[in-house]
Amino acid sequence: MEQDERAQRTGPGGPAEYITVAAEGVHETEINRSRFLCALAPAATEAEAQEFIARIRGEHPAANHNCAAYVIGADAGIQKADDDGEPGGTAGVPMLQMLLRRDVRYAVAVVTRYFGGVKLGAGGLIRAYGGAVGEALDAIGTVTRRRFRLVTVTVGHERAGRLENDLRATGRSVREVRYAAEVTIELGLPENELDAFRGWLADATAGSARMETGGEAFGTV
Numbered sequence: 001m002e003q004d005e006r007a008q009r010t011g012p013g014g015p016a017e018y019i020t021v022a023a024e025g026v027h028e029t030e031i032n033r034s035r036f037l038c039a040l041a042p043a044a045t046e047a048e049a050q051e052f053i054a055r056i057r058g059e060h061p062a063a064n065h066n067c068a069a070y071v072i073g074a075d076a077g078i079q080k081a082d083d084d085g086e087p088g089g090t091a092g093v094p095m096l097q098m099l100l101r102r103d104v105r106y107a108v109a110v111v112t113r114y115f116g117g118v119k120l121g122a123g124g125l126i127r128a129y130g131g132a133v134g135e136a137l138d139a140i141g142t143v144t145r146r147r148f149r150l151v152t153v154t155v156g157h158e159r160a161g162r163l164e165n166d167l168r169a170t171g172r173s174v175r176e177v178r179y180a181a182e183v184t185i186e187l188g189l190p191e192n193e194l195d196a197f198r199g200w201l202a203d204a205t206a207g208s209a210r211m212e213t214g215g216e217a218f219g220t221v
Helices: 046-059 092-101 121-140 157-169 191-204
Strands: 017-021 025-031 034-042 065-072 078-082 107-114 142-155 173-179 183-189 210-220
Touching (some): 025 121, 046 065, 046 107, 065 092, 078 092, 142 191
Antiparallel strands (some): 034 107, 065 078, 065 107, 142 183, 142 210
């Protein structure tokens, strides 16, 4: 379970899962001789989103426009859009709406436009900018992140290797293994699997392992 906990923790009442961009990437489309390059990236915080926007704008100083939108928070609590000189509401807003329509969170999009000489009109711009984000999401891909409970298992050295192998073989997400006087294995489990796992662990270790539950984080499904 690949994780980033800087902005992905949530309380018990928060969303159980969310969708985000699979990786940073760029997808280009051409409409009436104008080039639209949509750069997408996951962003754990608003500061990360703003840094990405600044970087992309720095890479395209000669572009006519570098419009941007981002959604931060599993509950989409932070939403921003920037038309960067295009007519108001024709660029950043449709980009943001596409992210929200696709249920994408913790993500930032920048659409760089190199004008090709043909004006698109307000409706054409809205379709072009929103469509550029939609096509980029399709091309680059998305992943679903689900809320997990962090669990720590402590066990003696004589059982640790077999237990770690069994955990991985049964598809459980081992995050970290630490060796000291005893071995500590940290993993993430869906909330509704905790009781079943407790029973499985007791059977697997003849009751010799200790289990403690911690906070919550999001991980890739």
